[in-house]
Amino acid sequence: MSSNSCGANYTPRRGVRQYPRALTLRYTKHPTMTHSQLAFLLAVLCPLSTAQTQQPPAPRSFAAQPQMTQAQQENFPPQLLDELQTIKAAALTDDYAYHQVAHLTENIGPRPSGSLQAKAAVDYVASELRQLGLDVQLEEVKVPHWVRGAETAELVEYPGQAPGSAQKVVLTALGGSTSTPADGLTADVVVVNNFDELKSLGRDKAAGKIVLFNEIFDKQKAAAGLAFISYGEAVRYRGAGPKAAADLGAVAALVRSVGSADYRLPHTGFSTPAGIPAGAVTAEDAALIADLAAQGKVRMHLTLTPQKLPDSTSYNVIADLKGSEHPEQIVVVSGHLDSWDLGTGAIDDGAGVVVAMEAAEILQKLHLRPKRTLRVIAWMDEESGGAGSQTYSKDHINDFPKHVAAIESDSGAAHPLGFSARMSTAASELLRPVLNVLQSFGANALQPSSYPPGADIASMSDNGVPALGLEQDGRTYFNFHHTAADTLDKIVPAELRENAAAMAVMGYALACMKDPLPR
Numbered sequence: 001m002s003s004n005s006c007g008a009n010y011t012p013r014r015g016v017r018q019y020p021r022a023l024t025l026r027y028t029k030h031p032t033m034t035h036s037q038l039a040f041l042l043a044v045l046c047p048l049s050t051a052q053t054q055q056p057p058a059p060r061s062f063a064a065q066p067q068m069t070q071a072q073q074e075n076f077p078p079q080l081l082d083e084l085q086t087i088k089a090a091a092l093t094d095d096y097a098y099h100q101v102a103h104l105t106e107n108i109g110p111r112p113s114g115s116l117q118a119k120a121a122v123d124y125v126a127s128e129l130r131q132l133g134l135d136v137q138l139e140e141v142k143v144p145h146w147v148r149g150a151e152t153a154e155l156v157e158y159p160g161q162a163p164g165s166a167q168k169v170v171l172t173a174l175g176g177s178t179s180t181p182a183d184g185l186t187a188d189v190v191v192v193n194n195f196d197e198l199k200s201l202g203r204d205k206a207a208g209k210i211v212l213f214n215e216i217f218d219k220q221k222a223a224a225g226l227a228f229i230s231y232g233e234a235v236r237y238r239g240a241g242p243k244a245a246a247d248l249g250a251v252a253a254l255v256r257s258v259g260s261a262d263y264r265l266p267h268t269g270f271s272t273p274a275g276i277p278a279g280a281v282t283a284e285d286a287a288l289i290a291d292l293a294a295q296g297k298v299r300m301h302l303t304l305t306p307q308k309l310p311d312s313t314s315y316n317v318i319a320d321l322k323g324s325e326h327p328e329q330i331v332v333v334s335g336h337l338d339s340w341d342l343g344t345g346a347i348d349d350g351a352g353v354v355v356a357m358e359a360a361e362i363l364q365k366l367h368l369r370p371k372r373t374l375r376v377i378a379w380m381d382e383e384s385g386g387a388g389s390q391t392y393s394k395d396h397i398n399d400f401p402k403h404v405a406a407i408e409s410d411s412g413a414a415h416p417l418g419f420s421a422r423m424s425t426a427a428s429e430l431l432r433p434v435l436n437v438l439q440s441f442g443a444n445a446l447q448p449s450s451y452p453p454g455a456d457i458a459s460m461s462d463n464g465v466p467a468l469g470l471e472q473d474g475r476t477y478f479n480f481h482h483t484a485a486d487t488l489d490k491i492v493p494a495e496l497r498e499n500a501a502a503m504a505v506m507g508y509a510l511a512c513m514k515d516p517l518p519r
């Protein structure tokens with residue numbers, strides 16, 4: 001087959017992720033397809049392959065690089081484009097980010113707000129960024145300090161129960177949950193699938209009960225690349241369910257874990273303080289309880305003994321690589337340093353912090369000084385209320401007109417697909433030459449978003465700062481998110497390097513383009 005044919009002989013560019021076999025063009029090896037069927041398919045799919053096999057390859061207009069507009073040319077002159085290529089090449093062979101996330105996750109460990117490990121992580125990241133020659137400030141943040149206690153549950157009465165037996169339920173407390181008595185509480189369980197069902201139960205049937213929200217995480221959407229839509233649909237119950245149940249007099253609330261794995265892992269996460277014990281059971285346990293409750297009465301003995309300690313002082317780490325021409329203009333590259341306590345916060349969000357750190361490391365290593373200030377921020381307390389982001393907004397809101405753009409990475413460490421962007425069409429159109437640089441490894445999608453593309457940059461975004469969220473392949477992200485399995489082994493070093501490259505290239509481009517990104 002000639003080299004200008006598409007499909008069957010397509011060789012991915014170097015560095016491009018090889019997708020699983022199931023996603024490749026199956027007709028190439030279809031065992032029952034005849035030659036004529038194959039020829040027909042190729043004629044339809046590759047119209048040039050039959051007609052032009054005897055001709056020299058003709059230029060194909062759709063494959064040509066689009067001409068840069070005048071504004072793009074002015075903003076991204078050849079020297080800047082060369083520098084972006086150099087940054088990309090350096091990042092794709094640099095293990096700085098991986099070494100940093102290994103230290104954060106394995107040497108320091110889980111970093112929940114208020115913990116000793118969060119404090120150690122602040123000191124460590126500040127020290128590392130000082131070593132890179134950045135101007136580092138610690139911005140004081142008051143954070144909640146909640147610590148997990150015992151967490152056990154068992155079904156003590158249910159239809160068909162073998163006399164004298166009980167069934168263990170696997171669960172974990174949700175952030176901010178209050179405590180049961182030390183020896184637990186026992187109550188009937190009532191299962192609802194959504195808020196409407198809770199409402200129709202009313203106080204009569206909810207008061208004194210343990211309410212279980214059995215909203216199912218849509219794994220099919222997640223597998224098809226819409227994991228954050230599945231998350232958004234299900235996470236409402238984790239966030240607001242316990243409070244809604246408490247308002248009807250429930251003695252405790254449980255949610256089905258918001259996640260896509262099938263390994264009986266509970267997923268923790270923030271829940272609006274409800275004043276009652278609140279936990280997440282595994283998807284398997286939610287299904288079990290729902291099945292039994294459909295047959296008759298189910299009673300649970302539940303013990304959750306977390307504690308809310310006094311608020312604690314922590315910090316956002318803010319590190320500037322000062323701009324050479326417009327030091328007052330700021331481009332933020334960021335991730336959040338705090339994590340949940342069950343795992344070690346590798347994909348959520350150690351990875352985001354370290355790719356932001358590497359953006360500065362690469363520029364220092366290459367002796368490339370940005371025109372505007374590149375500001376690395378390791379945010380504190382994204383997971384349990386966002387105190388770090390709120391404090392930054394309060395302290396810096398008068399500077400937001402000089403914040404040229406803000407980037408956050410907080411959706412994992414898998415292969416990057418590009419960015420979600422909340423900015424004007426003119427601004428995103430202007431960034432096309434930067435995306436072309438990222439195209440060689442597939443990180444060139446720019447998805448318009450009507451929402452802030454990162455929790456910690458939401459306030460900036462709401463105040464008009466053009467905002468970008470680094471977007472990864474999220475198909476397996478919610479297998480591990482907020483579980484004990486969010487650990488270093490989930491990060492593929494080559495994919496982390498791609499993320500660092502995308503962050504460094506975009507950060508430097510925004511800091512060096514001729515004009516500040518339009519609003």
Ligand SMILES: [Zn+2]
Pocket residue numbers: 336348349382410
């Ligand atoms: Zn996160």
